Amino acid sequence: GAVVSQHPSWVICKSGTSVKIECRSLDFQATTMFWYRQFPKQSLMLMATSNEGSKATYEQGVEKDKFLINHASLTLSTLTVTSAHPEDSSFYICSAEGGRANEQFFGPGTRLTVL
Amino acid sequence: GENVEQHPSTLSVQEGDSAVIKCTYSDSASNYFPWYKQELGKRPQLIIDIRSNVGEKKDQRIAVTLNKTAKHFSLHITETQPEDSAVYFCAATLNAGKSTFGDGTTLTVKP
Numbered sequence: 001g002a003v004v005s006q007h008p009s010w011v012i013c014k015s016g017t018s019v020k021i022e023c024r025s026l027d028f029q030a031t032t033m034f035w036y037r038q039f040p041k042q043s044l045m046l047m048a049t050s051n052e053g054s055k056a057t058y059e060q061g062v063e064k065d066k067f068l069i070n071h072a073s074l075t076l077s078t079l080t081v082t083s084a085h086p087e088d089s090s091f092y093i094c095s096a097e098g099g100r101a102n103e104q105f106f107g108p109g110t111r112l113t114v115l
Numbered sequence: 116g117e118n119v120e121q122h123p124s125t126l127s128v129q130e131g132d133s134a135v136i137k138c139t140y141s142d143s144a145s146n147y148f149p150w151y152k153q154e155l156g157k158r159p160q161l162i163i164d165i166r167s168n169v170g171e172k173k174d175q176r177i178a179v180t181l182n183k184t185a186k187h188f189s190l191h192i193t194e195t196q197p198e199d200s201a202v203y204f205c206a207a208t209l210n211a212g213k214s215t216f217g218d219g220t221t222l223t224v225k226p
Contacts, residue, residue, distance in 0.1 A: 032212055043204060043216045044159070093158060097212045102147040104214065106158040 002028050002098045006107035013084055014115055021079045021110045023094030029074035030096035034104065035067075038091040050077040084114045117142040119207050121217025128195050129225050136220045138205035139187040145215075147208040148181060148188045152201045153219075159204060163190070195224045 003026040013019050023033055031052045036044040048069050049057045056069035068080040077096075081088055091111050095104040118141040128134050140148075146167040151159035165172045165179045165188065172179050176195075181188040192199055202221050206214040 034212070034214070043218045046213065046215070049213060091156075102208045102210070102212045102214075103149070103161070103164070104212065106160075108158045109156075111156075 002096070002105040004094065004096050004105045004107040006094055006110050008110060009108060010111040010113075012113045012115065015085050016083055018080055018082045019084055019112060021081075021092055021094075021112075023077045023079070023096070023107050025075045025096040025098060025105070028096075028098040030077075030098050031074060032097045033071060033077040034095045034097075035069060035077075035079050036093045036095070038093060038109075040091075044093065047079075052077075081112065084112070086114045088112065089114045117145060117207055117209065117215040119205060119215045119217045121205050121220060123220060124218065125221045125223070127223045127225065130195060130197060132195055134190075134192045134195050134199070134222055134224075136190045136203055136205070136222075137187060138189070138207075138217050139185075140207040140215075141186065142207065142209065143183075143186065145207040145209055148179070149206050149208065149214070150179060150190050151204045151206065153204060154201050162203075192222075195222075197224050197226050200224045 005024045007022045033050040035047045038044050047062045050069045050071040052071045058064045071077040093109040094107045121138045149164035152162045153159045176193045178191040202219045204219050205217040208214040
């Protein structure tokens with residue numbers, strides 16, 4: 001089946017620094033990728049839709065200048081959390097649409113802890 | 116936008132019993148309804164899905180039913196086993212692939 005990887009799997013950083021998370025589709029091309037955030041014991045909240053070669057579409061309430069998304073190729077999307085603060089600590093998961101229509105394949109997630 | 120409600124939030128069953136989780140959605144344009152199982156600290160795993168042109172789908176011990184008129188869909192797990200214990204999420208998806216997730220159901224199967 002389709003495989004999506006994420007890097008890093010976990011990261012700890014100081015408040016005020018920026019963190020980049022990569023999402024790759026390993027064996028298929030994904031024109032659309034999605035970025036989610038999941039707080040402990042909560043559901044997945046869609047942050048943005050990443051489209052290859054165009055600007056990302058952000059959900060209401062998500063700051064596009066704080067969460068920079070770049071989808072430079074059909075296999076790679078990156079999420080950069082700029083000037084991270086402790087409240088940004090969360091589990092960030094990407095997914096890529098591939099195969100059957102609308103079916104999403106999730107990456108393993110990145111656990112971000114901001115001190 | 117789409118709104119998905121999922122019930123119950125927690126469910127405890129005895130091994131061998133059946134478990135049912137229900138979701139309702141608000142946007143009639145949603146046409147793809149996946150169910151995911153998520154274990155602690157891991158990614159969601161698709162366990163079954165159904166599209167709007169189908170009313171029921173079954174895969175071994177797992178089945179999903181969809182009532183488009185009432186805008187609700189349900190997950191049925193029969194002969195539950197301890198390894199079925201996890202958090203289950205339903206989702207409703209529009210054509211663009213954008214999914215809205217339910218709040219999740221923590222299923223505990225007691226041996």
